[in-house]
Amino acid sequence: MYEFNYQKAGSVADAAAKVAGADDGTLMAGGMTLIPTLKQRLAMPSDVVDIGQLADLQGISVAGGKVSIGSMTTHDTVANSADVKGAIPALAVLASGIGDPMVRNRGTMGGSVANNDPAADYPGAVLGLGATVVTDKREIAGDAFFTGMFETALDEGEIITRIDFPVPTKAAYTKFPNPASRYAIVGVFVAQTADGVRVAVTGAGGTAFRATEMEAALNANFSPSALDGISVSSDGLNKDIHASAEYRAHLIGVMAKRAVAACG
Amino acid sequence: MASVSMTINGKQVSGEVEGRTLLVEFLREHQRLTGTHVGCDTTQCGACTIHMNGEAVKSCTMLAVQAEGADVSTIEGLANGDELHPMQEAFREHHGLQCGFCTPGMIMSATALAKRNPSPSEDDVRHWLEGNLCRCTGYHNIVKAVMAGARAMNA
Ligand SMILES: Cc1cc2nc3c(=O)[nH]c(=O)nc-3n(C[C@H](O)[C@H](O)[C@H](O)COP(=O)(O)OP(=O)(O)OC[C@H]3O[C@@H](n4cnc5c(N)ncnc54)[C@H](O)[C@@H]3O)c2cc1C
Ligand code: FES
Ligand code: FES
Numbered sequence: 001m002y003e004f005n006y007q008k009a010g011s012v013a014d015a016a017a018k019v020a021g022a023d024d025g026t027l028m029a030g031g032m033t034l035i036p037t038l039k040q041r042l043a044m045p046s047d048v049v050d051i052g053q054l055a056d057l058q059g060i061s062v063a064g065g066k067v068s069i070g071s072m073t074t075h076d077t078v079a080n081s082a083d084v085k086g087a088i089p090a091l092a093v094l095a096s097g098i099g100d101p102m103v104r105n106r107g108t109m110g111g112s113v114a115n116n117d118p119a120a121d122y123p124g125a126v127l128g129l130g131a132t133v134v135t136d137k138r139e140i141a142g143d144a145f146f147t148g149m150f151e152t153a154l155d156e157g158e159i160i161t162r163i164d165f166p167v168p169t170k171a172a173y174t175k176f177p178n179p180a181s182r183y184a185i186v187g188v189f190v191a192q193t194a195d196g197v198r199v200a201v202t203g204a205g206g207t208a209f210r211a212t213e214m215e216a217a218l219n220a221n222f223s224p225s226a227l228d229g230i231s232v233s234s235d236g237l238n239k240d241i242h243a244s245a246e247y248r249a250h251l252i253g254v255m256a257k258r259a260v261a262a263c264g
Numbered sequence: 265m266a267s268v269s270m271t272i273n274g275k276q277v278s279g280e281v282e283g284r285t286l287l288v289e290f291l292r293e294h295q296r297l298t299g300t301h302v303g304c305d306t307t308q309c310g311a312c313t314i315h316m317n318g319e320a321v322k323s324c325t326m327l328a329v330q331a332e333g334a335d336v337s338t339i340e341g342l343a344n345g346d347e348l349h350p351m352q353e354a355f356r357e358h359h360g361l362q363c364g365f366c367t368p369g370m371i372m373s374a375t376a377l378a379k380r381n382p383s384p385s386e387d388d389v390r391h392w393l394e395g396n397l398c399r400c401t402g403y404h405n406i407v408k409a410v411m412a413g414a415r416a417m418n419a
Contacts, residue, residue: 006266006283006329035325036307038284048283050330076319100395101373102310105319106326180308182394 001038005047012136012159015051019157022047027159029072029111032103052108057161062087065167071110071160079104088129090171090189094121097175099182110160113145116152116207118238119183123208124173128189128200131165149206168193172262174255175203178242185243188255190263192222199256204237204248214256224257270334272297273341281328288312290328291338299339299368303397310396313369314338320376322395339368342375351375354413355406362400370396374410375417382418384411 005022009015019025023046028034030052037043051057057072062083069078078084079096098104098112098121112122113133126133126142133140136159145153154160168191175187184203188211191198197218202208217226234249243251269278272295279294291297291314303311305324312324315337342349348356351371361367370393377384377392384392389410390403398406 001284004283006327008329008332031325031327031330032307035286035327039305052330100310101376101392102313102320102322102395103307105321 002041002044004038004045006050007047008050009054012051012054012056012161015049015054016136016157016159018047018049022049025049025157027051027114029108029114030074030106032099032107033111033115033117051159057110060084062167067091067165067167068162069109069165070162071113072108075099075104075107075109075112076101078109087167088165088171090173090191091125091129091165094125094173094187094189097121097177097182109163113163114152114154114160116146116150117183118149118206118208119178119185119203121173121175121184121187121202124184124187124189124200124202125165126163126200127202127208127210128173128191128198129165129168129171130191130193130195130198131163133160134162134164135160143210146207151207166193170263172259174259174262176251176255186248186251186255188252188259190218190256190259192263197222201252201256204252206236206238211252211256218260222260222263224260227253227257227260266329268328268332270331270336272336273338279328283327283329285328286324287314287326287328287331287336288323290331291323291336297338297340301365301368303365303369308395308397309366309369310373310393311366311369313372313396315372315376318376318379320373337372339372342371349375350416350419351378351410351413354409354416358405358409358412360401360406360409366396366398366400370398370406370410374413377410378414378417382414384414386411 025047026045028048028050057070059070067087075095075098084092131142171191173189175184186204187202189200199211199214232249232252234245237245237248239245265280301311303309307325314323316334389407
């Protein structure tokens with residue numbers, strides 16, 4: 001790891017000022033992605049600004065048909081929250097399947113969404129539920145947030161403060177995990193919402209995306225069999241030692257059917 | 265350099281560290297608590313698992329300064345003098361180790377599970393240990409040891 005200047009932020013505004021005042025400042029949440037990146041010398045920030053403990057970025061509240069989750073809430077807290085389990089059980093299930101217990105105790109929702117790893121789970125929920133990403137500057141619709149592999153609509157130094165998830169009628173998340181890391185080889189989030197069915201796919205492409213043909217079929221008939229005959233093109237999907245693009249395309253159909261079945 | 269203080273195994277300690285000093289380096293090199301191991305240094309293997317404020321974390325993936333003011337416990341803090349902790353005793357009894365390199369992390373992870381789930385099933389244990397890798401045992405006896413140890417801890 002290169003040397004850097006560690007600074008602990010006292011508030012969101014203080015964090016923004018510290019990042020802006022540094023030569024090349026970076027935010028740190030749980031550090032589960034950032035610290036391995038620093039160790040590999042893939043990043044060389046002058047300053048690391050720690051926001052992980054900020055009190056106003058923690059916590060979960062349910063009101064007005066939505067679940068609001070502070071950006072520094074850990075995966076473990078989401079997985080075990082009675083509020084989340086009651087309002088959007090699929091979100092608690094998703095969080096409980098991220099990595100391993102030690103990663104879930106440190107890793108945060110905001111860090112995961114900001115990082116936008118193509119194999120991360122939370123982007124599936126943000127798109128699948130049509131969530132809103134709230135920052136220190138504005139509100140960004142989930143549909144406009146993930147712009148490419150490891151890229152988001154966030155500006156330099158912009159801080160995610162919370163994410164608001166509308167409560168769906170029904171939802172489920174099913175993933176085919178990488179057996180070593182538990183990252184999604186393919187994950188599909190299906191939700192029946194006030195504005196119709198949403199189907200979001202993560203792990204398969206450069207960034208999470210919606211499967212609109214599947215959404216149309218499920219709007220007509222919300223059952224696994226409605227997806228028979230819909231084949232997803234493997235064009236542009238990820239291929240690596242774990243799975244070919246064709247295999248991922250096939251898994252999208254399988255995971256989507258299982259998710260619809262799990263919606264009950 | 266920054267100064268950092270925390271409680272480790274019930275004892276108040278402080279030291280001077282760089283921002284980039286990892287918590288595991290602080291434990292092993294500054295505090296000479298070498299029971300916590302570094303297997304991979306890439307957040308995969310769990311050999312470096314300790315408890316911070318009662319929860320299992322990978323100490324190779326935290327900065328020492330992130331543990332400022334925290335209550336840390338390591339494998340050295342478990343036994344009561346010559347008397348092994350029930351989870352350590354269960355690993356001995358069930359032959360849950362061969363070379364022993366992964367064992368401190370396995371045991372710290374297992375005691376965190378036992379606090380949440382007093383009588384975990386085989387499935388619960390296998391799931392929970394997803395972040396702890398062992399290259400010797402094939403896991404079978406580790407799983408038996410954790411099931412027995414959790415019950416003994418909560419007896
Ligand atoms: C072994 C292992 C297994 C894993 N398995 C999975 C898995 O199965 N599924 C999965 O989804 N993830 C997995 N992860 C990733 C994990 O979920 C991380 O928690 C996550 O990627 C990053 O969250 P963090 O809080 O640790 O962020 P950090 O590592 O601290 O930060 C990540 C990035 O986000 C930026 N950032 C952080 N917070 C904010 C904010 N509030 N506003 C703007 N930018 C911010 C940081 O500057 C940094 O660039 C795994 C990680 C490990 C090490
Ligand atoms: S040494 Fe920390 S996870 Fe392997
Ligand atoms: S006993 Fe050797 S690595 Fe587990």
